[in-house]
Amino acid sequence: MKKIIILVLTLILSTGCVNKGNLISNNQNTDKKLPTSEDMKDSYKVNEEGMTIEERYPTPEGYDRVDTKEKSFGDFLRKQKLKPYGEKVLFYDGREKTKTDVYDSVFDVEIGERDLHQCADAVMLLRAEYLYQNEMYDDISFRFVSGFKAEYKKWIEGYRIKIDGNAVSYYKATEPVNTYESFRKYMELVMAYASTLSLEKELKSIKIEDMQIGDVFIQGGSPGHAVIVVDIAVNEAGEKVFLLAQSYMPAQQTQILINPVDKEIGPWYSLKGKERLITPEWKFEFSDLKRF
Numbered sequence: 001m002k003k004i005i006i007l008v009l010t011l012i013l014s015t016g017c018v019n020k021g022n023l024i025s026n027n028q029n030t031d032k033k034l035p036t037s038e039d040m041k042d043s044y045k046v047n048e049e050g051m052t053i054e055e056r057y058p059t060p061e062g063y064d065r066v067d068t069k070e071k072s073f074g075d076f077l078r079k080q081k082l083k084p085y086g087e088k089v090l091f092y093d094g095r096e097k098t099k100t101d102v103y104d105s106v107f108d109v110e111i112g113e114r115d116l117h118q119c120a121d122a123v124m125l126l127r128a129e130y131l132y133q134n135e136m137y138d139d140i141s142f143r144f145v146s147g148f149k150a151e152y153k154k155w156i157e158g159y160r161i162k163i164d165g166n167a168v169s170y171y172k173a174t175e176p177v178n179t180y181e182s183f184r185k186y187m188e189l190v191m192a193y194a195s196t197l198s199l200e201k202e203l204k205s206i207k208i209e210d211m212q213i214g215d216v217f218i219q220g221g222s223p224g225h226a227v228i229v230v231d232i233a234v235n236e237a238g239e240k241v242f243l244l245a246q247s248y249m250p251a252q253q254t255q256i257l258i259n260p261v262d263k264e265i266g267p268w269y270s271l272k273g274k275e276r277l278i279t280p281e282w283k284f285e286f287s288d289l290k291r292f
Contacts, residue, residue, distance in 0.1 A: 022219065022283045044266030046104070048085040053231055053243065053256070054078045056085065056105060060265040063233035063241055066213070073292070074213030076130045077230040081108040082256070092117065092251040102280040103255035104267045107245065112188065115251045119226045120199045121191040122247035122254045123216055126228065127292055128152075128190075132183055140186075143202055144168060144193040155186045163193070196224035203290035208271065211240060215291050217277055217284040223249070225282045227257065233268070241268040248281060 050056030059065055068074040083106040089097040090106075092115055097103075109125070111117035117125065124142055131140045132152075140152035148168035150161060160173040200220030206212075211229060218226040231243040244257045244267075258267050260280050271277065277284040 059233040105256040107254035116191040117251040208286040
């Protein structure tokens with residue numbers, strides 16, 4: 001599969017999370033100096049014993065979490081399991097992410113041993129895991145960069161996907177199967193052939209004031225980047241703050257991002273008085289907000 005030259009070239013141009021236009025280096029994040037984790041602890045206290053997003057991150061003073069329905073995507077994200085506080089983000093090959101002032105916690109997620117779980121992949125995996133856990137198999141589908149729609153319901157029926165240059169098609173390969181192991185093999189294929197380019201086209205644009213948990217800031221490109229909103233809180237004035245998660249390149253564990261601008265509210269983000277969203281490794285426009 002990987003030996004097909006045309007498709008490999010397409011993948012090289014369309015996957016990953018580094019783009020010099022919106023990339024933010026350690027030396028040029030914002031006009032302000034990036035806060036460290038210690039800076040955040042001076043004004044915002046993390047519950048280090050908490051093992052989910054909801055447990056670990058109390059809302060800033062004056063804010064309350066928005067309500068979520070049981071078994072909703074928002075409820076699923078808020079209850080995502082985290083690794084013990086202080087653990088380092090690992091790349092797919094076991095190396096530690098050494099770049100500082102980027103993340104505050106690490107998701108307890110299996111990313112495999114291939115360089116696949118990058119930015120858009122982490123978002124797609126979270127969405128697919130939610131649908132899989134709630135047995136909404138017919139809703140699990142993602143488009144490849146080529147435009148081909150990879151449907152998990154076809155995968156369950158025993159169909160597999162044949163890739164011949166730019167031609168992609170289904171073929172009957174096995175008896176019906178719906179194990180978690182098989183689901184992850186399907187997702188590995190999706191992550192190999194989908195990217196920010198394809199995911200951005202699948203999602204629908206959302207006004208920034210209508211942001212919900214599960215919405216995605218995404219810039220499709222060769223390559224681009226994507227981060228997902230994993231929790232939201234609101235105050236009496238209706239102002240929102242939110243938590244963001246990302247993976248990056250090379251493939252690495254999903255992480256809760258720190259806020260490089262407003263250290264007084266810890267990793268929570270506020271857009272009040274802002275012209276764009278500035279994260280530790282990328283800048284987004286408000287118009288980049290989209291939804292599944």
